[in-house]
Amino acid sequence: MNFASDNVTGASPEIIAAIAAANHGPAMPYGADALTRRLEQRLAELFEHEVAVFPVATGTAANSLALACVAPVYGAIYCHEEAHIATDECGAPEFFTGGAKLVTCPGEHGKLTPEILAPRLAGAGVVHNVQPAAISITEETEAGTVYGPAEIAALSALARRHGLALHMDGARFANAVASLGCAAADVTWRAGVDALSFGATKNGALAAEAVVFFDPKRAASFGYRRKRAGHLLSKQRFVAAQLEAYLTNDLWLRNARHANAMAAQLGSGLAALPGARLLHPVEGNEVFVELGERAIERLAAAGFGFYRWGDAPVLRLVTAFDTAPESVASFLRVAREALLVGTATP
Amino acid sequence: MNFASDNVTGASPEIIAAIAAANHGPAMPYGADALTRRLEQRLAELFEHEVAVFPVATGTAANSLALACVAPVYGAIYCHEEAHIATDECGAPEFFTGGAKLVTCPGEHGKLTPEILAPRLAGAGVVHNVQPAAISITEETEAGTVYGPAEIAALSALARRHGLALHMDGARFANAVASLGCAAADVTWRAGVDALSFGATKNGALAAEAVVFFDPKRAASFGYRRKRAGHLLSKQRFVAAQLEAYLTNDLWLRNARHANAMAAQLGSGLAALPGARLLHPVEGNEVFVELGERAIERLAAAGFGFYRWGDAPVLRLVTAFDTAPESVASFLRVAREALLVGTATP
Amino acid sequence: MNFASDNVTGASPEIIAAIAAANHGPAMPYGADALTRRLEQRLAELFEHEVAVFPVATGTAANSLALACVAPVYGAIYCHEEAHIATDECGAPEFFTGGAKLVTCPGEHGKLTPEILAPRLAGAGVVHNVQPAAISITEETEAGTVYGPAEIAALSALARRHGLALHMDGARFANAVASLGCAAADVTWRAGVDALSFGATKNGALAAEAVVFFDPKRAASFGYRRKRAGHLLSKQRFVAAQLEAYLTNDLWLRNARHANAMAAQLGSGLAALPGARLLHPVEGNEVFVELGERAIERLAAAGFGFYRWGDAPVLRLVTAFDTAPESVASFLRVAREALLVGTATP
């Protein structure tokens, strides 16, 4: 019944089991354990590419550490104006980079395009201006949409022309890949992504993310930055265990497919209601819907959890690996009743 | 057989069980869950005092976030020259504080004293100098010794006179309290400690520490600093669950008592050997012993894990909640043989 | 002939003379000299209010140090999207504040209003968001307009309601005061300004600015921040001497009045030309004019210095204390000829 976020969930049973299974005997700390080594190999296979992998416990840490590796203290990082790094991390990118500037850009349905970005990439070589350093995109976006490989490739082409790195905040990367039905490589290095925050927490893990660099040279400073940020866990095997379980038997994709299917049901159900309007295509596990105050009140009164989005009567509804189909059906039923009453009332 | 560190261990079964038990249904993220609220109450009871509690995943984060709350960017933080914050955190305190300076001081057996500190507390009010802001001590110290309440009170009296905060790095706080047989309050607020990094990871948790402030006003900026450092876990209930289990039925003290007992056996056994010399009193779960190169080689060859300490033939041996008495006996046996052979050889 | 900026100028002869006059005998360094003390008194008289005064050598330093005193590392500083601090200081505010975020806002003719700001002052108390800390306005604005006392008071009322500080970047403060014909107090503390970057460099000094706090308590950390930023000059008497001369016999206002008069002539002259369009009211010493490419080329060919503003055929023309009336007349003559030819040509 809780559509507030995919982090109100607990963890997949497989993840809990993996933690318990990792709890046998001593292991070298700080990532010098066998599980962590194995994880790097697993991710190399998944991405079909050499990778440098750094497990951390939060998405904010993953994003900010990755950005700190690719942007100087006087750098400009271009992102969407609704990007999590810009709006929901209390200035973490500024902290980790030592003061680089996020340049926020508009973009329909949460997406950046070369047309939007190109005129903003100014000031290179001018000491009065922060220096263009990186583009950061979110996959799935903060609007619940998904960049296709060609869209990402167009952005990376622009990035290459200007000498910028391309970072991907993949807090919901699994939902995007599940939505596209493509290989993980197709929306990352094949499309020109340099560094990926590979999220697992929102999709079934307790607290596990991995920063993945496709060119290990870019990651030269990561280890030191992670340590001095307090993000090198001493018993790192327990993070690696989560990520290994997440990748085993496609748990990551199975979880994401379920969440996406629930969002699709929710979205199409709402779209069919009079007085409801979807703000963005439903491509992953998020639904943004304008509903009217009365319906919102009824839904809240019925015990559903969700966030209002901005000042308009708009809800963000997030589904997850454990969303019950009954919850979706129930939500749609309450919404329908509220809206029909709403329109029937003179 | 691994005496390298208390973080080569896994977790207490009770901790794993608590994580599994916390995995039921949705919970509000970012610490707005029932488990986190309960934890604050539990710690208030343990410390017999109002507290502000902030769970985090690493000791480095705990220390640095606490210090950032009590020292300005131009502050001086006084600590022992072997303090973990000074030697093993890759500059984390400097990063989190925005550039405050650690002023390192000598001190026998890992301890600071007012006599050592007083002449160093210079420069207050002089713009050319960093400004005295805090003293940080480690309990149990990096030398395996333990400050008694009176020693801490003497330091806090000095701190008060100079307007400094007193921080305690309690990565092995449980071992210290178990060693002293006192109340947790006796070596914290009653002795004048302002902020404590209350460690659990080294003593049976997976990844769980709590920063405890005894004057919540000092913690006003903590929440923002934690978030922007990427240390606010979305599914924080799983950290709170670890800490709750850690406190339940005195698991924290039981684990620490065992570790201390193992260290005491190891220490007294080594002290009785010809050619072995303890560098510090064994008061917690660490033994520092000078052994001679031949014995060190034999122990390594026998498969024991440990770190050499500095350039001399000195070992640091750390026991933990799961150290087997047989491992201690076996270590002593190999050491004895090596040393006796050593002395027997003409 | 150079309208590029008011910092292409040299210094007023009075300023040079004051530097030479200050060069007699020893003086205590780092601001402990008689000239610096006298300066604080002079500014208190000018502003009719208790002040804390900190001379520095650049406007960027003045702005950033002032902001660092009023915004925490996780703070949000609201400013116009064309504010110098946002566009022309290479991230200095982020550097000095330790990562605070500049939230840039639109606003006609370079001005912020309560209506623009109020809906953006969100997130107070939410750990995911940077915390509203300060509003920074520029007087005279980057569009060459001037805030009146009532406009500033409206902004400070909003600031007070939200617990924000109000900072004024007064790089061209003299031009604003000369334009308004008011007291310096009227557009500063009487209108609710907390901290002022009182600029002199653009208006006749070599390198001299003063940060002025109207509530000295807010400046408690300034001295340390200035020193660690390398902005405490050892022979500070030579900066104080510049500022003293600047205030003596109203040099600051005389210089500004001349610059403003030149801009007024330039503006009204241009406004009368066919094919020229002023973008903003000319209230200080800057003229923004759309002219057409041909005219711009002719003016450049004639040896006039200026900056193009953005991508459109728009010039920013800045007058200064030493702008010759003949230069203005000459500029207008060339522009007129170019534009008349332009319109006459079939």
Added chain:
Amino acid sequence: MNFASDNVTGASPEIIAAIAAANHGPAMPYGADALTRRLEQRLAELFEHEVAVFPVATGTAANSLALACVAPVYGAIYCHEEAHIATDECGAPEFFTGGAKLVTCPGEHGKLTPEILAPRLAGAGVVHNVQPAAISITEETEAGTVYGPAEIAALSALARRHGLALHMDGARFANAVASLGCAAADVTWRAGVDALSFGATKNGALAAEAVVFFDPKRAASFGYRRKRAGHLLSKQRFVAAQLEAYLTNDLWLRNARHANAMAAQLGSGLAALPGARLLHPVEGNEVFVELGERAIERLAAAGFGFYRWGDAPVLRLVTAFDTAPESVASFLRVAREALLVGTATP
């Protein structure tokens, strides 16, 4: 009569004259002026080497900006425990580098040696440790002594072996070169120095230092760092003018030779007195002398300015370009009287 510091002085008349002379007509701001260009050429000639030159207004800025170019945020910078950067800049290096750590080392007469440094260069490649990045030495040292070319070369050889940069704080560089009678190149790039803070302020300028890189590639980020630190002066010609005058007709060496000669007189005069003891060889323009409390009181009562050095009855006496021989003679006379009375008393 003021021996407190060489920054209690004013400026050489030639410097004031150069400022006045630079005040003619417009000049492009921010270092794009002819004087700044000429300065780079002059310094290339002086140092007989390609250089990248960055004028700034203070020595603290020069040192910290140079260090920020050669040390990462997680770097270790090795310096003498009395180095100005460690003791007198309120944490500026930490601020500018983003938190790098100054590792302070002992050393007789203010000097580092390879023997002292080598065992401290630990931790390379270990993520728990800050990473060795640079050595910073002061020439002339804080003890008034001077490194010879061979001593510097020995340090740079060590630096090269460990991949470290070698920075020289040359606040009193002129005094050192004058003392050695060598070429400026001999104690800089020829001896392996990578970056020099070339000071002029203490030796006759108002406020003028230049950071000189002997490998311009190392300076790639300097321009941006200087701007965002507020140290790019808009009317930079006035700093360049000071430095040009400083180099013209060997003013820098003439000033330094005079200061050194005065210190030599002072030092030899004091050394001849019973009850006075020089703490360091007098090689530049500083004298450190232990005198006894009575003599110190008499000298203070006679109106001489000086600083006590530490807790013992030790004075630091600094001579300058304008120290009058009569002041030296007078100081010696008062000291002699005080000491003779002191010894005569039963």
